[in-house]
Amino acid sequence: MINDHIRMAGAGRQFLPWRTVFLCFIIATTWIPSAGASSLDGAAERYRRYLIDDIGRALAGTRTLRERMEARDLDGAKRAWIEARVGWERSEVFTSGFVPELDQLIDAWPNATYGFHGIEAKLFGANRTDSHAETDALIAHLGDLYTQVQVIPLSPQRLLNGIARLVFEIGGNKADGGESRLSGTSLNDMQSNADGIELAYRIIFSDAVEAAAPQLAAAARAAIDRLKATVRIPTLRNLDSEKLRIESEALVAILRSAAPGIGLETPTLEEITPQ
Numbered sequence: 001m002i003n004d005h006i007r008m009a010g011a012g013r014q015f016l017p018w019r020t021v022f023l024c025f026i027i028a029t030t031w032i033p034s035a036g037a038s039s040l041d042g043a044a045e046r047y048r049r050y051l052i053d054d055i056g057r058a059l060a061g062t063r064t065l066r067e068r069m070e071a072r073d074l075d076g077a078k079r080a081w082i083e084a085r086v087g088w089e090r091s092e093v094f095t096s097g098f099v100p101e102l103d104q105l106i107d108a109w110p111n112a113t114y115g116f117h118g119i120e121a122k123l124f125g126a127n128r129t130d131s132h133a134e135t136d137a138l139i140a141h142l143g144d145l146y147t148q149v150q151v152i153p154l155s156p157q158r159l160l161n162g163i164a165r166l167v168f169e170i171g172g173n174k175a176d177g178g179e180s181r182l183s184g185t186s187l188n189d190m191q192s193n194a195d196g197i198e199l200a201y202r203i204i205f206s207d208a209v210e211a212a213a214p215q216l217a218a219a220a221r222a223a224i225d226r227l228k229a230t231v232r233i234p235t236l237r238n239l240d241s242e243k244l245r246i247e248s249e250a251l252v253a254i255l256r257s258a259a260p261g262i263g264l265e266t267p268t269l270e271e272i273t274p275q
Helices: 002-010 020-029 037-070 074-090 092-098 100-107 115-125 132-149 156-171 186-212 214-231 241-262
Strands: none
Touching: 037 074, 037 132, 037 156, 037 186, 074 092, 074 115, 074 186, 092 100, 092 156, 092 186, 100 115, 100 132, 115 132, 156 186, 156 214, 156 241, 186 214, 186 241, 214 241
């Protein structure tokens, strides 16, 4: 799903020119010797349990959704759908780069007739609780994902790519109204995305960046805090889309500058072939 967002957001989108001071700061800090890859591998493995929890949360919410649909409890079904989305959106730094086929089956957008958004159309758009087949399929796909995440190798490079892509996505088309418009939870999506970005960066990369380039580490922490604050607002109407775009681009630039110092390649905004 993230790659679809990037293609849409990237069309005609130009990065803003950076202030000279910021450019000098970025250039000056990219020469720092790289940290050992083994520490990042261990940190990525520590991140796994958080990822399992979030995907488990999405799966549990979807199972509750199915129960509420069976009981014809419209309000309960809507609440369960929203709850399931939280775990899913927090885990998007992982899903599109590691399990792209499942990502499409679970959360295809904007051309969605299945997955979360296919159910959303009936549940919120038509106030119907008869999406049993679609929900059963979603449960099966999330169950498959939950099984895979227990054992799939977690490459730090691909996780850094995933963070950068999701940061870019938030500042792109999600800033223009988001993907969950029928349910009215696009702002929730962005908030959960930002929480997932902060979690993955803190668990996997923050210590390595701090050791290699303390100034960049401070800049990354500040940029993530600003990104989270920009979407931590009462309603989507209060969103400053231009500010969000600027903050997302600033964070992507910092991540790209930090990568060589921790022994990784500059993160790409496109999908990479699983290794």
